[in-house]
Amino acid sequence: MLTTQAQPRQDSAAFPRADRITTALAAALVIGSITAGLVLNLTDTPVQAEAAPLYALWQPHLGPGTPAALAVAAAVILHGPRLAATLAWRRLLAVSYAAATLWTFSLAMIDGWQRGLAGRLTAQAEYLTEVDGVTDIPTMLREFTGRILDYQPDSWTTHVSGHPPGALLMFVWLDRIGLGGGGPAAIACILAGALAALAVPVTLRTLGQESAARTAVPFVVLLPGAVWIGVSADGLFAGLTSTALALLAIAVTTARQGTAAACGLGAGAVLAFGCYLSYGLVLIAPLALAVLAVAARRHPAGLRGWLRAAGRALTAALIAAVAVVVAFTAVGFWWLDGYHLVVQRYYQGIASERAYDYWVWANLAALLLSAGPAAAVIVRRVLVALPRDQSAYVLLPAAAALSIAAADLSGLSKAEVERIWLPFIVWLPVGALLLPAASRRGWLIAGAITALTVNHLLLTIW
Template sequence: MLTAHPPTTRTEQAFPRADRIAAAAAAVLLITAVVAGAALNLTGSPVQAQTAPLYALWHPHLGPGTPAALTVAAAVLLHGARLAASMPWRRLLIACYTAAAVWTLSLALIDGWRVGLAGRLTAQAEYLTEVPGVTDIPAMLHGFTDRILDFQPDSWTTHVSGHPPGALLMFVWLDRIGLGGGGPAAVVCVLAGAAAAVAVPVTLRALGDEHAARASMPFLVLLPGAVWVGVSADGLFAGLTSTALALLAVALTTRRRSAAAGGAVAAGTLLAFSCYLSYGLVLIAPLAVAVIVCACRGGRAPAAGPVLGIAAAAGVLTVVGFTAAGFWWLDGYHLVVQRYYQGIASERSYGYWVMANLAAFLLSAGPLAAVVARRVITALPSRAPYVLLPAAALLSVAVADISGLSKAEVERIWLPFAVWIPAGAALLPVPSWRGWLAAGTAAALVVNHLLLTIW
């Protein structure tokens, strides 16, 4: 049964004191990260990021995407909440996906087609550099770990070496089906990344809360992280992992056996495969647990045991497939830690970045993240999906941050977690929605117009 009433009402104060304090603390964190980063760069202890806490270059500019980005932003700010509340569900999903894709493309095109899209994945450190050399996929998988460490004649490029082979494999597959080159690969990343804007609401609705699903949609459409979805492989990862979790939620809650079985196979396969896209995506596990807990509350999961068994079996088969092909995940992980400290990561201060990472995450997830975090903490131990899902995402971010293996560039690396923060939008007073949405939208527009994001 769907939630009949929203967790908040229109009679609440729009911006209560506690929310304003949380937002002010986030602003202080961001200012501190900017000032400290600039000071360290100027005093001989560089943080290896010119515009810390973001990894970018100072480059104020306008571009062909500017008018479109402003138009989409204005349309969603003015009409997004009303349409999200009133449109029929299937039409709303189509509108939400389309708007998110257009928003992402518009932001990318502020930098122009070549710089903003087609050239993003063709840089020397990127995946597409290695695609022409992969003529034998089994041989690539079998010898992948031998090329992870740097300072060898055949070392993988930075991004390929820093990830399991699944990431490179996806771009090889795109090339094999005729979508090779920077332009097609970039468009695929944008279209896949935009899937998060529907996957998160589908998950919430499947878990029994259509109000929270609809409340999240405007925030997902105008997610500031779209600056990095367009274009980075991490945007693709965000789309795939959120889709996997949506499939898991649907599989657990549907009463159609065929849909449950098919969804379980797809979810288990995608969740396991995601661990071969990025080592850090093992931290999707708290989100998967949150989906299972929410699905099982109140008897909503009629066949949880069989569904989870099928999903687990599909995941195990995926792991077995990669292992049989010659890539052992743990070997890759240990080698990539060594490679990590062969580069500029060894020069990046843990003390600075453990704080600055959170500031970068706030710019990617939006100012909404600070308020949602505060409200999630006060709402625990509720098992409501609009509490547990953002709580799980915040837990994953905290673990990644403390690990020290994510120093800088987390504005894109943590996109698979950032997309789940809007799941908590229903916790906010309804009158505040437009204000927080505007703040996040402004952050994206300012970042994309003042900086040239790089990675």
């Protein structure tokens, strides 16, 4: 595995003019979306989100998680960059995962145990309301598409109908192993979502970018999107898919054939299963291609040499992915049928009342509130660097931005993207190495303030 890396050219100023302009434009986007949302909600053209661009309720409050969230934010801001730069790698990963878990749990506890955690996934529209009714998994899968459309006696609840059956299966399996109920499900989402704080830096380091990996760690840990990782199934999706990409990176770079095959099987299975967790996770493909592109580009023998070296891993990944698709199809769930019915169901609900010409740009404001203020500057710097630099810390956030753009333009992501796009959002901090070193702590502060402000001013919904 190669570990040498080129360092991006650093600006001499901590906050250069281009970054100031980008930040001002991002702030204007957020303020404009809030203002437009308020105006539209007060007229005859509501945007179906009281606290647009976020799907939440205006409800200023403090909670038992407030002191802990403040303490975690302060600790990461004050000590995170130093520890990320100096700790031994395995110890850093352990600290990163623990800090991300604590940050997410603390934010959720601002709303209290029942409202912030245990009750999140038991609401009428959520997954757990359907778990008890699943007594035969093959039958559920075979009959799944017949219950997607609304206005019929046995229609699935909103979240179950809006996703492939893999999402419901996750919670059914938890119930089967004795972890049923809202509390265990919420904790599972947090623990799985925090895996991104491991998977993102592992992917970077595996692709030869250890400096970028260490720089990204505090940003992934303090991601404002943790407000929605705790608790939503989308947080779980983000953790699983980021882990799959880390496994893919290991599979196609390691010289150990057994490791390559095992990680390839894991990556292929989880990436394919991701498409049965959420239809939108087919857009993980650009990120997977970015991982492969960086690995191939860095191989000393070129593309042909890399293909020979990574052939076992790629074959294993393909076999595992096909096996997942075949298994779901054989039982009776055809993905394309589910997708077409979900599009119909989408417009049976409030999505039909959400104006595309508002949400197509207000979604980006919600993205910034979930990804953090640094995301706008990182994306600008990535686009500037892209023509001359195809390093992992450039290609991965570029691929995430491409996936987000495709989702936004599709018209099937109108509102609620602060959580729906979490599997892509966790990859934007990868470009933190492009930020001037003197500005990074300031961006961490801005991200923490964003998360704390959102969680204390608003009551987020699912």
